[in-house]
Amino acid sequence: MNINWFPGHMKKTKELLQTNLKLVDVVYELIDSRIPLSSRNPEIDKIIMNKPRIVIMNKSDLSDPIINKEWIKYFKEKGINTILIDSIKKKGISELTKETELVVKEKKERQLNRGIKNRPIRAMIVGVPNVGKSTLINTLSRKKSAKTGDRPGVTKGKQWIKLKGNIELLDTPGILWPKFEDQEIAKKLAFTGAIKDEIMDIETLALKLLEKLIVLAPFKLEKRYNIETENKTALEVMDEIALKRGAILKQSEIDYSRVANIILDEFRDGTIGNISLEIPN
Structure with a gap:
């Protein structure tokens, strides 16, 4: 991405x-x-x-x-x-x-x-x-x-x-960089909503966010969605969240767009918990 x-x-x-x-x-x-x-x-x-x-x-x-x-x-x-x-x-x-x-x-x-x-x-x-x-x-x-x-x-x-x-x-209006040379910075800005979702693949964005949250705040994820994260990939965790929240299409397929929006919205408004994505050196 x-x-x-x-x-x-x-x-x-x-x-x-x-x-x-x-x-x-x-x-x-x-x-x-x-x-x-x-x-x-x-x-x-x-x-x-x-x-x-x-x-x-x-x-x-x-x-x-x-x-x-x-x-x-x-x-x-x-x-x-x-x-x-x-x-x-x-x-x-x-x-x-x-x-x-x-x-x-x-x-x-x-x-x-x-x-x-x-x-x-x-x-x-x-x-x-x-x-x-x-x-x-x-x-x-x-x-x-x-x-x-x-x-x-x-x-x-x-x-x-x-x-x-x-x-x-x-x-003054908000000002971002002319370009992102560091994609990690770009992703963190996107996670927090500083970049319009319309210009991105939000399904991949939510998956990347889950990768970080599994490392930084696994217990908060588990408590919020009543799931287990240990030894699971971000995609497996996303699938579990989708099942818990009913983000399912016909024929039992995962509605990835819907579950991605749930994860991003609930991270951004603090529903998942108080989470810092960066720590001083």
Whole structure:
């Protein structure tokens, strides 16, 4: 399975980030807690350069809480300010506001010395598609400022949004790599829904996900679907899940499209359990 992704609006988004970076004091880089490295776009590193940044590990309710702490330690050792967020349950929001004030403290003091008072802190939020930017913005602003959806590409253009704590936020569409040189990264992004399912073979994608889950979280698979995974291939496990869920066509054939959607949906919404696909070195 070879995943490629280069829609035209990704190039426009990159240009948008470069153009508007000078307008902001801090950048919020939103990543998926289940895949902290794979959901960090190296293009964003090149664009942001030395601009103050806070990495926000979103969807922390879907990843393993023990591994979340390991990732916080990992980023801290690299000198990167990092916050765990659960946008839906509003966990970590106050910590983000406090961290924002800390990283722009020196700049605010310089502004005060020049007689500039009460200027809003301007932040820009960036990240790959479907990492939860719109949900986070709506949580921060306490109103429905941004469109949300469980599909990548919902945000179409830039918009300024007023937040609590005298912060103005510039939202941007999600940005992925121009191409995927590492197919493992591409697969992890696809597992979590950062790439549209329509451009992929979801049956193979679900099978590849099962291969990982059998290794990383076999007990959670077994508990969710009431099956056994020991000494079984991913295809055998998929067949068992199909039988348990009634994903059967006429003549007792497996409905692989249906069972693939069940597996992907239940992984993405956390129904299978809190699972991290990446662990620090």
